[in-house]
Amino acid sequence: xxxxxxxxxxxxxxxxxxxxxxxxxxxxxxxxxxxxxxxxxxxxxxxxxxxxxxxxxxxxxxxxxxxxxxxxxxxxxxxxxxxxxxxxxxxxxxxxxxxxxxxxxxxxxxxxxxxxxxxxxxxxxxxxxxxxxxxxxxxxxxxxxxxxxxxxxxxxxxxxxxxxxxxxxxxxxxxxxxxxxxxxxxxxxxxxxxxxxxxxxxxxxxxxxxxxxxxxxxxxxxxxxxxxxxxxxxxxxxxxxxxxxxxxxxxxxxxxxxxxxxxxxxxxxxxxxxxxxxxxxxxxxxxxxxxxxxxxxxxxxxxxxxxxxxxxxxxxxxxxxxxxxxxxxxxxxxxxxxxxxxxxxxxxxxxxxxxxxxxxxxxxxxxxxxxxxxxxxxxxxxxxxxxxxxxxxxxxxxxxxxxxxxxxxxxxxxxxxxxxxxxxxxxxxxxxxxxxxxxxxxxxxxxxxxxxxxxxxxxxxxxxxxxxxxxxxxxxxxxxxxxxxxxxxxxxxxxxxxxxxxxxxxxxxxxxxxxxxxxxxxxxxxxxxxxxxxxxxxxxxxxxxxxxxxxx
Numbered sequence: 001x002x003x004x005x006x007x008x009x010x011x012x013x014x015x016x017x018x019x020x021x022x023x024x025x026x027x028x029x030x031x032x033x034x035x036x037x038x039x040x041x042x043x044x045x046x047x048x049x050x051x052x053x054x055x056x057x058x059x060x061x062x063x064x065x066x067x068x069x070x071x072x073x074x075x076x077x078x079x080x081x082x083x084x085x086x087x088x089x090x091x092x093x094x095x096x097x098x099x100x101x102x103x104x105x106x107x108x109x110x111x112x113x114x115x116x117x118x119x120x121x122x123x124x125x126x127x128x129x130x131x132x133x134x135x136x137x138x139x140x141x142x143x144x145x146x147x148x149x150x151x152x153x154x155x156x157x158x159x160x161x162x163x164x165x166x167x168x169x170x171x172x173x174x175x176x177x178x179x180x181x182x183x184x185x186x187x188x189x190x191x192x193x194x195x196x197x198x199x200x201x202x203x204x205x206x207x208x209x210x211x212x213x214x215x216x217x218x219x220x221x222x223x224x225x226x227x228x229x230x231x232x233x234x235x236x237x238x239x240x241x242x243x244x245x246x247x248x249x250x251x252x253x254x255x256x257x258x259x260x261x262x263x264x265x266x267x268x269x270x271x272x273x274x275x276x277x278x279x280x281x282x283x284x285x286x287x288x289x290x291x292x293x294x295x296x297x298x299x300x301x302x303x304x305x306x307x308x309x310x311x312x313x314x315x316x317x318x319x320x321x322x323x324x325x326x327x328x329x330x331x332x333x334x335x336x337x338x339x340x341x342x343x344x345x346x347x348x349x350x351x352x353x354x355x356x357x358x359x360x361x362x363x364x365x366x367x368x369x370x371x372x373x374x375x376x377x378x379x380x381x382x383x384x385x386x387x388x389x390x391x392x393x394x395x396x397x398x399x400x401x402x403x404x405x406x407x408x409x410x411x412x413x414x415x416x417x418x419x420x421x422x423x424x425x426x427x428x429x430x431x432x433x434x435x436x437x438x439x440x441x442x443x444x445x446x447x448x449x450x451x452x453x454x455x456x457x458x459x460x461x462x463x464x465x466x467x468x469x470x471x472x473x474x475x476x477x478x479x480x481x482x483x484x485x486x487x488x489x490x491x492x493x494x495x496x497x498x499x500x501x502x503x504x505x506x507x508x509x510x511x512x513x514x515x516x517x518x519x520x521x522x523x524x525x526x527x528x529x530x531x532x533x534x535x536x537x538x539x540x541x542x543x544x545x546x547x548x549x550x551x552x
Contacts, residue, residue, distance in 0.1 A: 014215050015163060015164075015165035015166075015213060015214050015215060016164060016165060016212075016213050016214075016215065017119075017163060017164065018117060018118045018119060018164060019113065019118035019119075019122070019123055019164045019213065020079060020118050021077055021078055021079045021081075021082040023118075023212060023213070024070070024079070024082050024083065024086060024113075025070050025071070025073075025082060026212055027208060027209055027212045028063065028066050028067040028070050028086055029067045029070075029071065030208050030211075030212060031063045031066075031067065031204070031205050031208045031209075032060065032063045032064040032066075032067040034204050034205075034208050035056065035059050035060040035063050035064075035201060035204055035205070036060045036064070038056060038060075038200075038201070038204050039056030039057050039059070039060045040056065041056065041200075042055055042056025042059065042197050042200050042201050042204075043055060043056040043057055043197070045194045045195060045196070045197040045200055046197040047188055047189065047192045047194060047197075048142075048144075048145070048186060048188050048189060048196060048197075049097065049142075049254065049282070049283045049298065050254055050258075050283075050298065050323045052258075052321070052323055054095075054096060055096060055097075055098050055197035055198055055201060056197065056200075056201060057095075058095035058096030058097075058098060058099040059095075059096075059098055059099055059102060059198070059201035059204075059205075061093060061095045061099065062090055062093055062094045062095055062096075062099035062100075062102055062103060063090070063102070063205070064093065065089050065090060065092060065093020065094075066086050066087075066089040066090035066093065066103075066106065067089070068089065069085050069086065069088060069089025069090075069092075069093075070082060070085050070086050070089065072085075073085055079113065079114060079116075079118060080114040080115060082114075083109070083110035083113050083114035084110060084114055086106060086110060087103070087106045087107040087109075087110035090102065090103035090106045090107075091103045091107065091287065091288055091292065091294050092262065092294075094287070094294050094296075095260070095319075096258070096260075096296070097198065097283050097285060097296055098146055098197070098198030098201060098202075100137075100260075100285045100287055100294050100296045101134050101137065101138065101146055101147070101198065101285055101287070102134075102146070102198075102201070102202065102205070103287055103294060104130075104133050104134045104137045104285075104287035104288075105130035105131070105133065105134045105150060105202075106130070107130075107133060107287065107288075107289070108126065108129040108130035108131070108132060108133035108134065109126040109127065109129065109130045110126075111126075111129055111133075112125045112126035112129050113126045118164065119163075119164060120160065120161055120162045120163045120164045120166060120167045121159075121160070121161045121167075122164075123157070123164050123167045123168060124157040124158060124159065124160045124161075124167050127150075127153050127154055127157050127167075127171055128154045128157070128158050130150060130154075131147075131150035131151050131153065131154035132154075133287075134146075134147060134150050135147050135150070135151070137285050137286060137287045138284070138285050139274060139277075139278045139282075139284035139285070139286075140278075140282065140284070142186065143185045143186070144181075144182040144183075144184075144185030144186030144189060144196060145182065145186070145196050145198060145199060146196065146198035146199045146201075146202050148178055148181070148182060148185060148196075148199065149175050149178040149179055149182070149196075149199040149202050149203065150202065151178075152174045152175065152177070152178035153171040153174045153175050153178070153206065155174075156170050156171060156173075156174035157170055157171050157174075164213050165210070165213040165214045165215075168206070168209045168210040168212075168213045168214075169210045169213075169214065171206050171209075171210070172203070172206040172207045172209070172210040175199075175202060175203045175206045175207070176203055176207070178199070179195050179196070179199045179200060179203045180195065182195045182196040182199050183195050183196075254282065254283075254298060254323065255281045255282060255283075255298040255299050255300045255323065256299075256300050256322065256323055257298065257299055257300065257301075257302040257305075257320055257321065257322060257323060257405075258283075258296070258297075258298050258319075258320070258321040258323050259295075259296070259297050259298075259299055259302050259305040259306065259318075259319075259320050260294070260295065260296050260317075260318070260319040260320075261294075261295050261306065261309055261315040261316065261317055261318045261319065262292065262293070262294055262295075262315070262316055262317045263288075263292070263293040263294075263295050263309050263312065263313050263314065263315050263316075264291060264292060264293075264313045264314040264316075265291070265293060265309075265312045265313025265314070266291060266313070267289070269311075269312040269313055270286060270293055270312060270313075272312065273286065273295070273308055273309065273311075273312040274286050276308045277295070277297045277299075277305060277308055280297070280299045280300075280301065280304055280305055280308070281297050281298045281299030281300065281305065282297075282298050283296070283297060283298040284296070284297045284298075285297075293313075295309060295315070298323060302320050302402050303368075303369040303370050303373060303398070303399075303402065306318065306369060306398040307368075307369050310366075310394060310395070314394065315394060315398070316394070316397075318397060318398050318401045319401065320398075320401045320402050320404075320405050321405065322405050335380045335381065335382070335430065336380055336381075336382045336383075336430040336434065336437070337356075337357060337378075337379025337380035337382070337383045337384075338355065338356040338357070338379065338383065338384045338385075338386065338425060338428055339356060339357045339358075339359060339372065339375045339376055339379050339383055339384070339385045339386065340356040340357070340358055340359070340385075340386040340388065340421055340425065341358075341359045341360075341361055341367055341372070341386065341387055341388050341389065341392050341396070341421075342358050342359070342360055342361070342388070342418070343360075343361055343362065343363045343388075343389070343418065343542050344363070344509075344511070344512065344540045344541035344542030344543070345360075345541040346509075346538060346539040346540040346541035346542070347418055347509065347538075347540045347541065347542060348360055350422060350538055350540075351386075351421070351422070351425065354422075354425045354426070354428075355425070355428070356379075356386070356425055357375045357376075357378050357379045358375070359371050359372050359375045361392070362543070363542055363543050363544040363545060364544060366391055366392050366394075366395050367392065367395060369395050369398055369399055369402075372385070372395055372396060372399035373399045373402050373403060375399075376399055376400065376403040376408060376410060377403065377406070377408070380408075381407070381408055381409065382408075382409045382410075382434040383403070383408055383409070383410050383411075384410075384411050384413055384424075384428070384437065384438055384441060385399070385400060385410060385411070385412045385413065386413055386415045386421040386424060386425065387412065387413075387415055387416075387421075388415045388416070388417060388418050388420065388421035389416065389417070389418075390416050390478070393412065393414075396412045397412050400412050409434060411434075411438045413438065413441055413442050413445060414442065414445065414446075415445045416450065416478065417450035417452075417548065417550070418450075418509060418540070418542075418548050418550075419448055419450045419507050419509070419548060419549065419550020419551075420445040420446075420448045420450055420550065421445070422507060422550065423444050423445055423447075423448040423507075423550060423552055424441035424442070424444050424445040424448075425441070426444070427440050427441055427444045428440075428441055444552075447552065448550050448551065448552050449476070449477060449498045449550070449551040449552075450476075450477060450478075450548070450549065450550050450551075451474065451475055451476040451477065451481075451494045451495070451498055451548075451549040451550075451551075452475050452494075452545045452547060452548045452549060453472060453473070453474060453475075453487055453490050453491045453494060453545065453546050453547045453549075454472075454473045454475060454544070454545055454546075455470065455471070455472055455473070455487070455546070456468065456469055456470065456471045456472075456473055457469055462480035462483070463479050463480050463481075464480045464481055464482055464483050465483060467480070467483050471483050471484070471485065472484050472485060472486065472487050472489075472490045473490070474490040474491075474493060474494035474497075475494070476494060476497060476498055481494065481497060482494070482497075487514075487518060487546055487547075488517065488518055488521040488522075491518055491521065491522050491546070491547050491549070492521060492522055492525045494549060495522050495525070495526065495549055495551070496525070496529070498549065498551040499530060499533070499551060500551075503530070503533055503551050503552070504533060504534065504552060505533065505534045505535075505536070505550075505551070505552040506522075506526060506533055506534070506535045506536075506549065506550070506551050506552075507536050507537075507538070507549070507550040507551075507552075508522055508523070508535065508536070508537040508538070508547060508548070508549060509537075509538050509540035509542070509547070509548035509549075509550075510537065510538065510539055510540055510546070510547060511540060511541070511542050511543065511544070511545050511546045511547060511548070512540075512541050512542060512543045513543070513546065514546040514547060518546060518547055519537040519547070522535075522547075522549075523535050523537065
C-alpha cells in the first residue's frame with residue numbers, strides 16, 4: 001500500500017517528504033504516460049546523431065519497460081527491490097542512443113536510492129551519480145545533448161539538503177534551462193533550429209518527478225506543449241521544430257546501421273568490446289553491469305559489431321536499423337528458400353541436393369556472419385534458416401536481423417543438429433504459405449531425436465561421469481548419456497536408447513575418419529531388434545564426430 005505521505009501528496013497536493021517505493025512506482029508509470037504523449041513532438045526534434053525521428057518513441061518504450069517491470073512487483077515491495085527492478089527493466093527495454101543513456105542514469109539513481117531513505121540529500125546524490133555513470137557509458141561524449149542536461153542537473157543539486165520536492169524542482173528547472181542551451185552548443189541543432197531530442201525527453205522525466213514529489217500532478221502530469229520555447233533564437237531558420245519548418249532535417253553523413261543488443265559477458269570482456277566498437281563506428285554507448293549489458297553503436301558493418309559482441313560474450317535481442325537511404329539493400333534471390341549450415345562436405349552436398357543454400361563451417365566453429373547474410377540474400381525473399389547447431393543459432397539470428405532490414409522475411413528454425421535440419425528440409429514445401437511451411441519444418445525437427453558419438457580429447461566431468469582422453473562418449477539430445485571404449489558399441493547403444501515404439505526412420509551420418517564398419521554395425525543391430533525401422537546412411541565427411549544419428 002502507498003505510504004501515508006505518498007497518499008497525502010496525491011490527495012492534497014502537498015509536497016512529499018520522502019521518495020519511497022510507492023512514489024517511485026507512481027513516477028515510473030507517469031513518466032511512461034508523459035513520454036507517450038510527448039513522443040511525436042520529441043521525434044520531430046530528432047536530428048542528432050542521425051535524423052531518424054525516433055528518439056521520443058525510444059524513450060517512451062524505455063520508460064514503459066521500466067514501469068511495467070515495477071508494476072509487476074508486489075504492492076509492498078521495498079525501496080531496494082523497487083529501484084533494482086526499475087533499473088533492470090530500463091536496461092532490458094532500452095531503445096536507441098538516448099534510451100540506453102537514460103537506462104544508465106536510472107541505474108545510477110538506483111545505486112544510491114536502493115539503500116537510502118529517499119530524503120532530499122539522497123535524491124541529490126542519486127542525480128549526481130546518474131550524471132557520472134551516464135557520461136562514463138558514452139565512448140565520445142558530445143555537449144549539447146542529454147549528457148549536458150544531466151551535468152547541469154548534477155551541478156545544481158550537488159550537496160543540496162532541502163526536501164525531495166525542492167531538490168527535484170531544482171533539478172527539473174535546471175534541466176529545462178540546459179535544454180534551451182543545447183541549440184547553441186551543437187551546430188546541427190542550430191542549423192535546424194531545434195533543441196536536442198534526448199535532452200527534451202530527459203526534461204520530461206525530471207519534470208514528472210518534480211510534479212509527483214510536489215503533489216502538483218493531480219493524477220496526470222501535463223506535458224509542456226513546446227520544447228524549443230526557451231532555446232536561443234535562430235534567425236536563419238526560426239521554427240522550433242523540424243516538423244513545423246516543413247523540411248527534412250539536415251545532418252552530417254554517418255554510419256549506415258544502428259546496432260543494439262543485450263550481452264551476457266564479464267566486465268573485462270566488455271572493456272575490450274568498447275575499444276573494438278569504438279574503432280568500428282560512433283555513437284557508442286555500453287551500459288549495465290553484473291554480467292548484463294546493453295550495447296548501442298552506429299556502424300557501417302553491422303556484422304562486425306555483432307561478431308565483436310560474440311567474442312565478448314553472448315549477444316541476444318539483436319536489433320539492427322538502417323540509418324541512411326534504403327539504397328543499401330542487396331536483393332538477389334527471389335521466392336522461397338532455405339539456408340542450411342553444414343559441418344562437413346558430405347553434409348553440405350545433402351543439403352544442397354535437397355535445394356538449400358549451404359553455408360559451410362568447421363566442426364566446433366561458427367560460420368562468418370557475412371557468409372550467412374549472403375546466403376539469405378541468395379536464397380530468396382522468404383527464407384527459413386537451419387542453424388543445425390546450438391552454437392550457430394546466435395549467428396543465424398544476427399544474420400536474419402540484417403536481412404530483415406533489407407526486406408527479406410526470415411525465420412530461424414530451432415534445429416540443434418544436422419539430423420534435425422535434414423528432417424526439416426525433407427518436409428519443406430515452397431508451395432505452402434511461408435508461415436505454414438515454417439511450422440511444419442519446425443514440428444518435424446522437434447520430433448527428431450538427435451545423437452552422436454564423440455571421442456574425448458580431454459578430461460572432463462560429464463552428466464555420465466568423468467571422461468578421459470580417448471574415451472568414447474555417447475551423446476543424446478545434447479547430453480552425454482554413456483562413456484565407453486569401443487566406438488561401434490557406443491554407437492549401437494546410443495541408437496538403441498533413442499528408439500521409441502513409434503520410431504520409423506533412423507538416419508546415420510558417417511564422419512570423415514570413421515571406418516566402413518561403424519554404420520554397418522548399427523544397421524545390423526537394428527535389423528535384429530527393430531526390423532520395422534527404415535535405416536538410411538550417408539557419408540557426411542564431418543571431422544571430430546565419427547557418427548551423427550537422427551531418429552524420427
